[in-house]
Each structure stands twice: as structure tokens, then as C-alpha cells.
Amino acid sequence: MRLTEDIKQLIVKCMHDDLSPVEKDALTSWLAESPAHRNYLDDLLQKEELMVDLKQWILVQESDTTDWTERLKTKTLASIHAQESPNRVRRIRRIIPFAAVLCSFVLAGLIYQFVWKPSAPNTNRIVLHDVELPNNHAEIRLSNGKVIQLDNGKGALVTSGELKYADGTLIQSTDPNTDLVATVNTPAGNMLQITLADGSQVTLNAKTSFRYPLQFPKDQRLVEVNGEAYFKVAKNKKVPFRVKSNGQLIEVTGTEFNVNTYSKQKSSTTLVEGSINLSANGQQIQLKPNQQAILSEGRLSQKSVDPHNYTAWIDNKFYFNETDLHTALQTIGQWYDLQIIYKNTIKETYLYGEIQRTKSLSAVLEILKRSNIQFELIQENGIRKLLISN
Structure with missing residues (x-):
């Protein structure tokens, strides 16, 4: 089982709710790269006593700002120095499994937070008032x-x-x-x-x-x-x-x-x-x-x-002439890189209008307003979405 220092650091940042999207992807990749990783964590999470200990351990860690690896090192050294018997090497070996369990606690907490724990409402939601044309290259x-x-x-x-x-x-x-x-x-x-x-x-x-x-x-x-x-x-x-x-x-x-x-x-x-x-x-x-x-x-x-x-698009125009709403929105979404989401069943609606595709999105959406289409423009997790309702 591969548990590198990079993974440990990601676990620490996760416990402090400080993971970036890239770091979350890295942890997800680690879980996916080997069935042994997932099976190991599943086995841990199935033990009720472990989950109780995990929650208690998390509360303790949140009250102590010292890096967990340093705390583990300190506790380990204290246990070693407290014993002066000839069995010192054997005692060190007996400490190692506890360190492994501690790592498992942290990783199990990560899985609980990102996989089994009910997701909190998405706070990464931004209301947009307009969208300029993407400036990407072919x-x-x-x-x-x-x-x-x-x-x-x-x-x-x-x-x-x-x-x-x-x-x-x-x-x-x-x-x-x-x-x-x-x-x-x-x-x-x-x-x-x-x-x-x-x-x-x-x-x-x-x-x-x-x-x-x-x-x-x-x-x-x-x-x-x-x-x-x-x-x-x-x-x-x-x-x-x-x-x-x-x-x-x-x-x-x-x-x-x-x-x-x-x-x-x-x-x-x-x-x-x-x-x-x-x-x-x-x-x-x-x-x-x-x-x-x-x-x-x-x-x-x-x-x-x-x-x-x-064919009006070859003149860089949106041209709607009794164009059904779904077709028109698909065209708009393709051009402005939007995900179109229908919040409810939309009644049959047809659009009329012509406008240059060089305009910002707000100018194009005026056509929807004239047809009494309700919409909201947002961005979630970096994805721009146009929510449609009527």
C-alpha cells in the first residue's frame, strides 16, 4: 500500500479544510489507483468503534495546531525514553503499529468527509451578470x-x-x-x-x-x-x-x-x-x-x-426565426461555453431575433426576456451555467 509523504500532507490539509481542487483530485486519484487502498479504508470504516475513535481524534487534533507528524514523533520519543530496559528495540517496534493506525484514522476521516459524509450546500456559487466571449485558441x-x-x-x-x-x-x-x-x-x-x-x-x-x-x-x-x-x-x-x-x-x-x-x-x-x-x-x-x-x-x-x-452562423450571427427554445439555447451554449439546465418542464416556446455573435451574452439573453423566459446565470466550481425556468 502506497502512503507517501505527499499523501500524508494532503490528509493534514484536508483535516484543516484547506484542500485546493487540484489537491482533492490528487487524493481521489490515490484512492482510485489501487483496489487495496479502497478495500483497506472500507474495512476500517465498517468498524463502529473505529468511527467513534476517529471522531474523538479529530476533535483533539482541531484543538492542537501542532503538525500531527511532529506530535506523533514527540509521543513516540517520550515512550522510548521512559523505558531503559534491554527490550528497547522491541518496544520501538511495538509503537510502529500505533503510528500506522493514527495514519489510518486520518485517512478514514478523509474518506468519511468526502465520500460518506452528506455533502454540505455548495458555497462555490457565483451569480453572473454577463459573460464575455472566451478567448481560446484553435x-x-x-x-x-x-x-x-x-x-x-x-x-x-x-x-x-x-x-x-x-x-x-x-x-x-x-x-x-x-x-x-x-x-x-x-x-x-x-x-x-x-x-x-x-x-x-x-x-x-x-x-x-x-x-x-x-x-x-x-x-x-x-x-x-x-x-x-x-x-x-x-x-x-x-x-x-x-x-x-x-x-x-x-x-x-x-x-x-x-x-x-x-x-x-x-x-x-x-x-x-x-x-x-x-x-x-x-x-x-x-x-x-x-x-x-x-x-x-x-x-x-x-x-x-x-x-x-x-447558415447565418457563418456570418457570425445568431438568427432565430421560429426557432424552438431548446435548439436556440443549445446554439447559445455551444458558442459561450455554457451548460444549459432546465429547472422544470418548459412549455413549447419559439424565439425570433438576429444578433451578432460578437456581442456579450447579456445582449443575446435579451431575446429570452422578450419571450418571457426566466433564467439565472451562475458559475459553480468553474462551470458557467444558464438555469432556465418559466
């Missing part, structure tokens, strides 16, 4: 293991024999004979445009992952997206452009369309111009402009829509 991970944090001020990415920014700044030179693959991840409050090696353009919305080869093979153009992306595909009738996304495959030769797979339960593909062949689970449909395909519960369906309702 990153690109290359298949050679290199990870690059992108510069928000440099704008779009361009792939044409090498990876660079739109202003010409080189990011990564590439060997024409290598099959280097890139995965781009965008954070909340951030969108990114990428020009692919064939001239196709892809705009990524916030919290989106996009995987693509820096150079397409001669006979294939295949990419993958998870999140939301808008495609302007360069025409090439000989080599179709394929997009894999949430269990579906989209195939085009030259067109513009939007893919939204934020929800794993329901994906949408909206066609702006051209045509699309879309397949999933053995089903296949073809879309014409102003049509949308829905993949839900493994089934494909299609309907006529106004594409602007689903």
Missing part, C-alpha cells in the same frame, strides 16, 4: 504527433503543398510523398475557415473537430467532421468529395451545404446549392437546394427549409 494536431496552437489573429488556414495562414505565414511544410493528416479543433467562441488542397473551403463553427489530409490522394477526397461545418466544395466530377459525420456519408462533386452533428441523437444536413447524395444505415436520399436531411434514431428523412435559418 489547435491543429498532425498525424506525425505535432500539436500547434493557432493564432486567432492570423485568420484562415490554407493547405496547398504546405500548411500556412491566409497571410502567408508558414505553419508546417509538407513532403509531397507523405500522407500527413490534420485534425483541427475549435474552442467555444471561435470559428475557423480552412482552404483544402483541392481548393474547397470549410468553415468550422465553435467546438468542432475536423479531420482531413493535407494532400488528397489522386482518386479520393475524404474528410470527417464532428460538430458543425459549412462546405463550399470545389468541382471535380471525376473525384467526388465525401464527408463522414456521425454515422452518415455525404457525397458531392461540387456544392455548398451545412452539416450539424452537435447532437449525437439528431444530425442535420442543409443544402444551399448543387446536389447531395446522403447515406446512413443502408438508407439513401438525394437533396436538392433548400432541402434538409435529418438523421434521427437511425432513420433518414428530409424536408424543405430556408437555408439561411441554419
